Amino acid sequence: MEFSEDVLHYIWKYRLYKHINLTTKSGKPLIVLSPGILNKNAGPDFEHSRLIIDKTEWAGTIELHRRSSDWYVHQHQQDGAYNNVILHVVYEHDKEIRLPDGTIPETLELKPIINNELLAKYNALMQSTAWIPCQQYMPNIDSFIIEQWLERLLTERLQEKSDDLRKLLIEKKDDWEEVTYVLLARNFGFKVNAMPFELLAKNTPYKLINKNRHQPKMIEALLFGQAGLLEKDHFNDPYPNALKQNYSYLQRQYSLTPLPVSVWKFLRMRPANFPTIRLAQFAAWCAREKHLFSKILTLKSVEQFRCLFQELPIHDYWCEHYIFDKITKKHNPSLGLNSVDNIIVNTVVTILVGYGKYVGKETYLYRAIGLLEQLAGERNRVMNQFEELGLQVKTAAVSQALLQLKHKYCDRYRCLDCGIGLQVFKQNRTL
Incomplete structure (x- = not known):
């Protein structure tokens, strides 16, 4: 039966074996007082282990292998760090081994004392x-x-998001307003166009947005132009032609280089999610709001944060267009509540957690979690599947945790690192 050595680590750590009347291969009685602490660095697998072997108490390290002979395969006999091994735990004992100092350690064979259903389940x-x-x-x-x-x-x-944010903070030389602006732009792209939006923000500094904040049309021209969406020689509608003219002026004044239009994704998307609509919304936000980072640190309630992204002054052109030069049925181009809450989850919460770690204050982490607990659970295919399995996704705190579970554990088959997967194994515990 094939299985990884990690399985043996969990069997040993959680004593998922018949542990009454244990004996070593030499016939000595064995009592496991403490399996020790799993060592994730170089050296023996478990440290600070405590055993009683033949009435003598031992403290030291423990090494685990599928077969005893793996000791030599891994060259442990040449590594002095293994001289403190007090027990060699193996699934199958096929060879006697020696420590680097020449002594023969006691060996415990797991194969006869493990429930085969456990390995079959694995x-x-x-x-x-x-x-x-x-x-x-x-x-x-x-x-x-x-x-x-x-x-x-x-x-x-949240910790992983904080670590990712730290990389951006280093890139932006600890400028929290600039970092917040880039992160917000990324999240206006949502999942499909997140990377193009981030590239756009990095290619269009926040200070340049601020210089033109009193002119909404210039901000629209700046963002659409930098996005590479105004490269067409001529548009049929006056609005995009005006944007193109304004962008030409800005491009000459600030030596701007637009992104290639090919980075944007339109295919297989609902028109309301087209990057043109998201850009119009982002431009309206940039024209109306400023100092988002400062507001994140001071505002408290979900409703206060929602107000930052609702009723944005989006140009009327987008009430009858999803792309330039193509008129459509009249619609509301504003951000929906789900989209607003998504931005709060991925921008506001991330900034709070990252800044809290930056200044060493856990109160910001608690505020972030509090916001997630106030927001309704996110709606997507992953949440629908979990609900079919009987889980209730009532809050964004739960939906964020379930996304972590699905993408970082289930999809990677990290069952042995998962609290739920471990419980599945423990259901087959043999006493």
């Missing part, structure tokens, strides 16, 4: 073609365990 999970590997077991997992794991995943997701 293989089934690793080979699963279901939407998530543990899909069939999910209804049997205690809801309290799921909730506890999701709380941890939320913190993990």
Whole structure:
């Protein structure tokens, strides 16, 4: 039966074996006082382990392998760090080994004391073609365990966002207003056009937006021009021609270089999500609001943040257009509530967490989590699938945690690192 060495780590760590009347291969009685702490760095697998072997208490490290002979495959006999190994734990004992100092350690063989269903379940999970590997077991997992794991995943997701933000902060030389502007632009692109929007913001400095803030038409021209969407020789409608003329002036004055129009994605999208509409919304926001970073630090409620993105002064042209020169049925080009909340989740919350870590104050993290708990759960295919499995996605805190679960654990088959996956294995614990 094939399985990774990580499985043995979890079997040992959580004692998923018959641990009464244990004996080593030499016949000595063994009591595991503490399996130790998993070592994720170089050296033996577990540190600070405590055992009683033949009435003598030992403290030290423990090394695990699928087969005893793997000790030599990994060249541990030549590494002095393994002299403190007090027990060699293996799935199958096929060869006696020696420590670097020549002594023979005691060996515990797991194969006779492991429930075979556990390893079979592991293989089934690793080979699963279901939407998530543990899909069939999910209804049997205690809801309290799921909730506890999701709380941890939320913190993990926010931490990862904070780490990504730190890279941008270094690039922008600790200019938080500029960082907030770039992050906001990325999130106006939502998932499909996030990268082009980020490139646009980096190619159009925030200070340039501020210089033209009193002229909304110039900001529209600046953003549409920098996006590469005004490169056409001539438009039929007066509005895009006016934008093109204004952008030509700005381009000469500031030596601007537009993005290639090919970076923008229009295909297989609802017209309301076209990058042209999102750009019009972003331009209207830039013309009306300023100092978003400062506001993020001072505003408290979800409603206050929503007001920053609602009823934007979008040009009337976009009430009857989704793209230039093509008239459509009249519609409302404003951001919908779901889109506004999405921006709050991915911009406001991320800035709060990142700044809190930057200044060393956890109060900003708590504020961020509080906002997520006030917002309704996000609606997308991932959330729909989890709800079909019986999970309730009531808040954005839950939906963010579930996104982390799906993308960072389920999709990567990291069942052994997952609190839910671990519980699946523990259901087959043999005492």
